[in-house]
Amino acid sequence: xxxxxxxLAAIDExxxxxxxxxxxxxxxxxxxxxxxxxxxxxxxxxxxxxxxKIHFCKRCYNLATEDLCDICQNAKRDQSLICVVxxxxxxxxxxxxxEFNGVYHVLGGVLxxxxxxxxxxxxxxELFKRFEEEEIKEILLALNPDTEGETTTLYLAKLxxxxxxxxxxxxxxxxxxxxxxxxxxxxxxxxxLGRILL
Amino acid sequence: xxxxxxxLAAIDExxxxxxxxxxxxxxxxxxxxxxxxxxxxxxxxxxxxxxxKIHFCKRCYNLATEDLCDICQNAKRDQSLICVVxxxxxxxxxxxxxEFNGVYHVLGGVLxxxxxxxxxxxxxxELFKRFEEEEIKEILLALNPDTEGETTTLYLAKLxxxxxxxxxxxxxxxxxxxxxxxxxxxxxxxxxLGRILL
Numbered sequence: 001x002x003x004x005x006x007x008l009a010a011i012d013e014x015x016x017x018x019x020x021x022x023x024x025x026x027x028x029x030x031x032x033x034x035x036x037x038x039x040x041x042x043x044x045x046x047x048x049x050x051x052x053k054i055h056f057c058k059r060c061y062n063l064a065t066e067d068l069c070d071i072c073q074n075a076k077r078d079q080s081l082i083c084v085v086x087x088x089x090x091x092x093x094x095x096x097x098x099e100f101n102g103v104y105h106v107l108g109g110v111l112x113x114x115x116x117x118x119x120x121x122x123x124x125x126e127l128f129k130r131f132e133e134e135e136i137k138e139i140l141l142a143l144n145p146d147t148e149g150e151t152t153t154l155y156l157a158k159l160x161x162x163x164x165x166x167x168x169x170x171x172x173x174x175x176x177x178x179x180x181x182x183x184x185x186x187x188x189x190x191x192x193l194g195r196i197l198l
Numbered sequence: 199x200x201x202x203x204x205x206l207a208a209i210d211e212x213x214x215x216x217x218x219x220x221x222x223x224x225x226x227x228x229x230x231x232x233x234x235x236x237x238x239x240x241x242x243x244x245x246x247x248x249x250x251k252i253h254f255c256k257r258c259y260n261l262a263t264e265d266l267c268d269i270c271q272n273a274k275r276d277q278s279l280i281c282v283v284x285x286x287x288x289x290x291x292x293x294x295x296x297e298f299n300g301v302y303h304v305l306g307g308v309l310x311x312x313x314x315x316x317x318x319x320x321x322x323x324e325l326f327k328r329f330e331e332e333e334i335k336e337i338l339l340a341l342n343p344d345t346e347g348e349t350t351t352l353y354l355a356k357l358x359x360x361x362x363x364x365x366x367x368x369x370x371x372x373x374x375x376x377x378x379x380x381x382x383x384x385x386x387x388x389x390x391l392g393r394i395l396l
Contacts, residue, residue, distance in 0.1 A: 003261070003268075003290055003293065004251075004252050004261040004262060004263050004267070004268070005263060006244070006247040006248055006251040006252050006263065007248065007252060007261055009244045009247065010244040010245060010247070010248045012244070013240055013241045013244040013245075014241070014244075016237070016241075017226055017229060017230075017241075018225060018226070018229050019222060019225065019226075020226075024217060026287070026290065027216060027217065027287075028215055028216070028217075028218075029248060030285075030286065030287050031215060031216050032215075032245060032248050032249070033248050033249070033252060033261070033286075037249055039214070040245060040246075040248070040249050042211055043211045043212070043214075043215075043245065044242050044245055044246055046204070046207045046208040046210070046211040046212075047208060047211075047230060047238060047241065047242055048238075048242055049204040049207065049208070050204055050205065050208045050227060050230050050231050050238070051230070051231070051235055051238050053202075053204040054202050054204050054205060054231060063201070063202040063205055063231070064202060065202050065203060065204065069202070070201075070202070087228075088228065088231075089224070089225075089228050092201055092224070095201065
């Protein structure tokens with residue numbers, strides 16, 4: 001096959017991205033080839049800025065462009081309510097709901113002994129330092145509802161309890177638009193246990 | 199929603215690419231954010247090289263890094279057999295089969311009066327210049343089997359016929375792995391008409 005080398009290189013690099021296969025990478029590369037140079041340059045600049053302008057917030061380890069992230073800097077947010085999440089993408093997911101007015105703490109992962117991720121690999125020490133330095137009234141554990149998220153939730157709850165801080169977790173139940181018939185037993189079980197008074 | 203501005207910008211730029219929606223763009227941006235700087239740089243370089251290092255072959259309008267593309271430069275290819283295609287991506291598709299040993303001519307589109315694309319918008323004049331300057335024995339029309347491709351095929355065939363050059367087109371029929379039961383009538387009709395002797 002005789003394809004121009006820079007095109008092959010671009011297809012190769014693009015197909016390294018998650019969820020982009022060889023065929024999609026080729027379509028993207030040919031699209032970029034046809035796009036005008038300004039559009040390609042603004043894409044390249046945006047990608048470069050990602051690595052040069054974004055770092056981690058010194059307090060909550062969310063993505064930030066300055067020392068503290070926008071949320072930590074925002075005086076209107078309730079600084080005494082911390083929501084603990086796994087990754088910065090979870091902050092985005094929760095922010096999109098507009099239902100949470102506290103601040104965050106990004107762990108950078110969950111406990112997973114099989115992959116060699118123990119408490120020291122996560123930002124747990126940094127979370128406890130915040131309990132000492134800030135006035136925290138409530139901690140909301142919002143980790144993913146899988147085995148590792150569950151383990152980490154229980155681990156953190158056990159450590160935080162002696163400090164006398166209110167601990168909550170996000171509700172489990174049927175997703176909006178879900179169907180009882182097709183939901184799994186564990187989810188229905190949790191929904192029944194967690195029933196709320198109308 | 200309070201998301202770091204460079205991340206929003208990157209999501210915005212990535213979602214302009216074909217087949218990349220907002221969610222995929224966000225996943226890609228967060229992936230790039232986590233990747234190490236060398237990987238991101240090689241992606242950025244590959245994209246930049248696409249626009250700076252690739253231009254069109256002066257003879258066949260395929261993608262090239264020099265004046266002539268690799269295929270036109272290759273002495274082992276049959277330079278008297280030209281395959282006419284719509285886009286450079288079609289060259290890649292045919293090259294992948296390893297079944298064609300001639301050279302190409304990329305039209306840069308097909309006739310489409312409704313979109314204002316007439317013969318002058320395509321590299322048709324350039325194709326006829328090649329008939330004068332080179333010794334062409336056969337021309338293989340490999341345009342897409344849709345209305346516009348069909349129209350362009352008939353238009354070209356009519357123009358080329360008086361020159362006494364052998365004109366062929368790629369076969370229509372059932373795709374490999376296809377099923378008679380589910381094929382449309384037009385395709386089955388073409389397959390019957392184009393039956394070949396065993």
